[in-house]
Amino acid sequence: MSSLIRHVTVDCADPYVLATFWAEVVGSSLADDDFPGDPEVTVTAGAAALLFVRSDEGKSVKNRVHLDLQPQDRTRDEEVERLLLLGATVQGDHRRPDGSGWVTLLDPEGNEFCVERSREERALRSPAMITTDQ
Incomplete structure (x- = not known):
């Protein structure tokens, strides 16, 4: 089991x-x-x-475990903007010029989480270019 x-x-x-x-x-x-x-x-x-x-x-160091979110009905960038309006803050922007990458946000108590690209955004890239850190 x-x-x-x-x-x-x-x-x-x-x-x-x-x-x-x-x-x-x-x-x-x-x-x-x-x-x-x-x-x-x-x-x-x-x-x-x-x-x-x-x-x-209180939180004193980086989380050892965090959530990675994939938007279902909007783009990564639209989701980041929505989460900022809810009270998140940007901790690190890891978006790349080719559209890949992610954004690390902090929730209202400072816990890290990431927003990746949506499934639709990933599908727009050539399969040969897809990596695990989208």
Whole structure:
């Protein structure tokens, strides 16, 4: 038997506020029993869920695990702009002149995540030029 990933857990100062941000990012909602002040808040995100757990420890170093997002109904650049309006900030811009690359953003508590190109944007490139860091 193998294991199933049930949650990707994020330690944070305010689970409700951060989960609300991420629910908007992934087009989902908080669990029905989650409210402001709760020590744990869940956002369903596809086959797994994001679990936000209150932690009194502040973030002090780069995340060892982060999410890579691929927009479904917009371009990478449009998605970056949408996420900036939701409260993300740019940590690093790794877009290349040929259109490949990604943008590293920070969520409202400083956790890194990346936005890659959409499937449609990837399809526009020649298969011989496709690399794993699109």
